Amino acid sequence: MPPLEIGLGLGTSGLDDPDECARTVTTALEAGYRHVDTAQMYDNEAAVGRGIAAADIDREDVVVATKVHPENLAPDDVHETATESLDRLGLDRVDLLYVHWPIRTYDAESTLSAFDALRDAGVTDHIGISNFTPELVREADEILDAPIAAHQVECHPRFQQPELRALAEEFDHHLVGYSPLGRGELLDDEVLADVAERNGSSPAVVALAWALERGVVPIPKSTRDHVTENLAALDIDLPPADLEAIDELAAGDRLIDPDDAAWN
Numbered sequence: 001m002p003p004l005e006i007g008l009g010l011g012t013s014g015l016d017d018p019d020e021c022a023r024t025v026t027t028a029l030e031a032g033y034r035h036v037d038t039a040q041m042y043d044n045e046a047a048v049g050r051g052i053a054a055a056d057i058d059r060e061d062v063v064v065a066t067k068v069h070p071e072n073l074a075p076d077d078v079h080e081t082a083t084e085s086l087d088r089l090g091l092d093r094v095d096l097l098y099v100h101w102p103i104r105t106y107d108a109e110s111t112l113s114a115f116d117a118l119r120d121a122g123v124t125d126h127i128g129i130s131n132f133t134p135e136l137v138r139e140a141d142e143i144l145d146a147p148i149a150a151h152q153v154e155c156h157p158r159f160q161q162p163e164l165r166a167l168a169e170e171f172d173h174h175l176v177g178y179s180p181l182g183r184g185e186l187l188d189d190e191v192l193a194d195v196a197e198r199n200g201s202s203p204a205v206v207a208l209a210w211a212l213e214r215g216v217v218p219i220p221k222s223t224r225d226h227v228t229e230n231l232a233a234l235d236i237d238l239p240p241a242d243l244e245a246i247d248e249l250a251a252g253d254r255l256i257d258p259d260d261a262a263w264n
Helices: 018-031 045-054 075-089 108-120 134-143 162-171 182-188 190-198 203-213 225-234 240-247
Strands: 035-037 063-068 094-099 124-130 148-154 174-178 216-218
Touching (some): 018 035, 018 045, 035 045, 063 075, 063 124, 075 094, 094 108, 094 148, 134 148, 134 162, 148 162, 182 190, 182 203, 190 203, 190 240, 203 225, 203 240
Parallel strands (some): 094 124, 174 216
């Protein structure tokens, strides 16, 4: 299996209306996105699948990722619910299947072995992890037969994840950043606004461009005009001084921080 290649993606967390979700996925793919991210937890896999099917894009050109719910990480449940995810998506396989959170029914040995088995069976091409601590990343790397293809975590200019970015480089996997716009809080950030003004852009595009420059694959949730606006991050070339100004932003708190998260 060749290494996973992914770029700027469409995040679908919070796209709860099925028709809006399907339309957004179709719009994104036809605008140029080639990476769509969903999850069992989002309860929108069927709508995402409808959006993929409606787009005039070759399926083989699209990376489709979903995640197994933390209540479904016992081996039998991994197999059963991953197959159900394929049925909802209307696909015979996904490109990337994540452990969504290493909590609740997660057991490193048995869960990850089940993911290896799904990869061997052709249910997924690649295995990913999400919301792991550095220690759990290293443990997963030791247990899995397949390489970790991606690690998805909260990552944005106010929560830059330097340790996990370095670990992704060490293990040669993608660090995929959810909430790359800080759930909208970054749109009013003065430093990003100044950088955007100097570069004739918007704070959202600047935040996404920073992520891409720093080796992070951002997956913003977008609707309507923002879907196409965000693609401008692929074309903007931020000067080193502006990138450094963003690097130096004061760190904020996690925006996604459930009580039972592994880091708590």
